[in-house]
Amino acid sequence: MTVAPAIEADAVWRTYPMGATTVTALRGVSLRVEPGDYLAVVGPSGSGKSTLMHLLGGLDQPTGGRLAIGGRDVATLTPNQLAQLRNQLVGFVFQSFHLLPRTSAVDNVALPLVYRGTSARARRQRAAAMLGEVGLSHRLDHRPNQLSGGEQQRVAIARALVTDPSVLLADEPTGNLDTATGEAVLGLLERLNRSSGVAVVLVTHDREVAARASRQIVMRDGQVVEQVVG
Amino acid sequence: MRLAEAWRVALGALRANRLRSGLTMLGVVIGVAAVVVLVAIGTGTRYEVERQVEGLGSNLLLVFPGEANFTAAPAVSRLTLADVEAVAQVVGDRDRVAVQVASGETVRADDASRFTSVLGVLDTTPQVFVRDLRRGSYLTRSDVDTARRVVVLGSRVAQDLFGEREPIGSQVTIAGVRFRVVGVFASIGQGLGVDRDDQVHIPVTTAHRLLGTERIDAIAVRAPDRSAIDSLGDQIVAELRERHPETEFSAVTQEEIIGVLGDILGILTWVLAAIAGISLLVGGVGVSNIMLVSVRERVREIGLRKAVGARPRDIGVQFLLEAVLLTSLGGVLGIGLGVGSALLAAELSPVPAAVTGWSMALAFGVSAAVGIAFGVIPAQRAGRLDPVTALRSE
Numbered sequence: 001m002t003v004a005p006a007i008e009a010d011a012v013w014r015t016y017p018m019g020a021t022t023v024t025a026l027r028g029v030s031l032r033v034e035p036g037d038y039l040a041v042v043g044p045s046g047s048g049k050s051t052l053m054h055l056l057g058g059l060d061q062p063t064g065g066r067l068a069i070g071g072r073d074v075a076t077l078t079p080n081q082l083a084q085l086r087n088q089l090v091g092f093v094f095q096s097f098h099l100l101p102r103t104s105a106v107d108n109v110a111l112p113l114v115y116r117g118t119s120a121r122a123r124r125q126r127a128a129a130m131l132g133e134v135g136l137s138h139r140l141d142h143r144p145n146q147l148s149g150g151e152q153q154r155v156a157i158a159r160a161l162v163t164d165p166s167v168l169l170a171d172e173p174t175g176n177l178d179t180a181t182g183e184a185v186l187g188l189l190e191r192l193n194r195s196s197g198v199a200v201v202l203v204t205h206d207r208e209v210a211a212r213a214s215r216q217i218v219m220r221d222g223q224v225v226e227q228v229v230g
Numbered sequence: 231m232r233l234a235e236a237w238r239v240a241l242g243a244l245r246a247n248r249l250r251s252g253l254t255m256l257g258v259v260i261g262v263a264a265v266v267v268l269v270a271i272g273t274g275t276r277y278e279v280e281r282q283v284e285g286l287g288s289n290l291l292l293v294f295p296g297e298a299n300f301t302a303a304p305a306v307s308r309l310t311l312a313d314v315e316a317v318a319q320v321v322g323d324r325d326r327v328a329v330q331v332a333s334g335e336t337v338r339a340d341d342a343s344r345f346t347s348v349l350g351v352l353d354t355t356p357q358v359f360v361r362d363l364r365r366g367s368y369l370t371r372s373d374v375d376t377a378r379r380v381v382v383l384g385s386r387v388a389q390d391l392f393g394e395r396e397p398i399g400s401q402v403t404i405a406g407v408r409f410r411v412v413g414v415f416a417s418i419g420q421g422l423g424v425d426r427d428d429q430v431h432i433p434v435t436t437a438h439r440l441l442g443t444e445r446i447d448a449i450a451v452r453a454p455d456r457s458a459i460d461s462l463g464d465q466i467v468a469e470l471r472e473r474h475p476e477t478e479f480s481a482v483t484q485e486e487i488i489g490v491l492g493d494i495l496g497i498l499t500w501v502l503a504a505i506a507g508i509s510l511l512v513g514g515v516g517v518s519n520i521m522l523v524s525v526r527e528r529v530r531e532i533g534l535r536k537a538v539g540a541r542p543r544d545i546g547v548q549f550l551l552e553a554v555l556l557t558s559l560g561g562v563l564g565i566g567l568g569v570g571s572a573l574l575a576a577e578l579s580p581v582p583a584a585v586t587g588w589s590m591a592l593a594f595g596v597s598a599a600v601g602i603a604f605g606v607i608p609a610q611r612a613g614r615l616d617p618v619t620a621l622r623s624e
């Protein structure tokens with residue numbers, strides 16, 4: 001019995017109209033993210049890595065090709081259904097953390113639960129447990145500006161995983177961190193991938209980091225030029 | 231649950247930008263306060279007029295030539311004392327009938343003088359209208375019958391002419407003719423735009439001689455009870471029309487006067503409220519503006535919320551609540567300011583002001599509605615924001 005892929009992209013295009021011309025960010029990318037995968041995406045700046053991540057997470061719609069998240073063709077979904085899909089199936093981690101200012105760590109982590117109607121008490125419980133898993137039980141009520149960069153990114157990871165998604169999409173999560181801190185964050189992602197079975201798609205510039213993934217995807221000019229199985 | 235979060239976020243956003251929220255609110259505060267104050271003054275004026283009309287006496291019927299229409303030019307009176315006799319016959323009681331013929335004249339004591347309103351009246355005036363004396367006595371029937379040159383002074387006139395001296399028994403001249411002061415009225419104040427302290431009463435017969443006329447300007451009748459007023463009015467008008475077939479006559483009750491004046495003042499109140507409402511509208515535009523700024527500032531937050539599963543509507547409601555919170559908070563403060571100013575104005579100035587519950591409820595409702603009306607466009611814009619663009623923005 002085969003398990004359905006968490007995300008399946010089939011010859012996906014993404015173009016942007018720019019005045020009279022169009023900019024093509026992705027030209028026919030095909031990709032499968034299997035449950036429990038640990039996938040690294042590498043490639044030069046502007047090669048379409050972020051665009052691909054946004055598509056895989058249902059934040060954006062392809063202009064060509066077919067994309068299915070959790071077995072559902074995103075082209076057939078309404079904005080509300082897409083929002084629900086993001087809430088339930090994927091978690092995002094960004095280079096710039098994107099934590100809400102003036103909001104405690106635990107409330108930041110609990111935010112996705114707000115949009116699935118979880119009660120305040122259950123939200124806090126679940127968020128606190130999640131912060132424990134990323135080693136921040138002692139920082140529950142700290143504001144982002146009271147946390148170090150590494151701690152902020154761990155809060156963001158806890159937020160991405162608080163809904164128990166099937167895929168975690170991390171776009172250069174160590175880009176704003178020093179080497180040692182970045183290393184710790186990557187270690188955390190690998191551990192969470194092994195322990196909870198969440199599939200991880202990681203965009204990175206670091207060839208060494210990419211080499212530790214179970215698969216590498218190399219992008220250039222909006223295309224996948226190489227797939228390396230590690 | 232989502233709504234609770236939206237409230238929390240909206241409150242937090244207002245608190246995070248206290249100065250800006252406060253300044254934006256100020257526009258709404260001033261608009262709402264203006265509405266409350268102007269409505270209070272309009273309403274207070276109406277109550278004041280009602281009080282004054284009711285203060286004239288009770289069960290009054292005012293009879294005069296011409297139509298009971300405030301816009302019509304006053305008709306020249308053909309009424310005479312003979313007509314008054316006929317009206318008294320219809321009423322069946324001479325003591326319930328008062329008359330008036332008025333003229334502006336200079337009243338002079340030894341060294342002081344005052345131009346005032348001289349009213350020729352019957353001795354029955356105190357039985358028909360509420361009119362208390364402070365000193366002396368009122369005109370008598372024999373004063374009227376024999377056209378004596380006696381006068382009752384209004385309190386302001388007495389004060390001007392005699393100051394602290396005793397007026398009773400003193401001589402004054404009215405239009406150069408000597409009169410003896412027999413009484414002074416207690417102060418009574420304004421009545422329908424007339425300063426009733428600034429007038430003097432003389433017998434109607436004396437007035438006719440003084441002015442060289444026979445005319446009576448108006449007749450007032452005090453009906454025995456409320457239910458008799460309307461039919462009595464009809465009878466009087468019918469009688470007078472029989473005596474003067476070429477002239478229209480009207481008999482109006484206090485209620486009718488209050489009704490007409492109340493309608494006029496009601497319209498005036500609404501016009502004032504509408505003008506004040508324009509400033510509320512300007513406040514609303516300010517809210518709209520600041521909400522657009524708020525949306526632009528929090529583009530990344532919107533993108534993040536969408537990334538973790540917020541629907542367009544969740545984002546829209548959050549910003550709409552922020553706008554409504556801004557205006558309804560401004561509304562509450564504006565009501566406070568408006569009520570305070572209205573009460574202060576009523577206390578410190580002759581401007582009457584009456585704060586009513588409905589005007590406060592209306593002002594609050596309107597301010598909340600302004601929040602919805604002017605928050606909806608920024609909220610929609612926030613809800614429709616493309617999450618990818620939002621997240622990429624710096």
Ligand SMILES: Nc1ncnc2c1ncn2[C@@H]1O[C@H](COP(=O)(O)OP(=O)(O)O)[C@@H](O)[C@H]1O
Nearest residue numbers: 016023024025044045046047048049050051052
């Ligand atoms: N909204 C947009 N409008 C026009 N071009 C865009 C837009 N977003 C991305 N692009 C273009 O798409 C290409 C891929 O961008 P991106 O996915 O961010 O690359 P990467 O993350 O690999 O650096 C770039 O050339 C970029 O300029």
Ligand SMILES: [Mg+2]
Nearest residue numbers: 049050051171
């Ligand atoms: Mg990128």
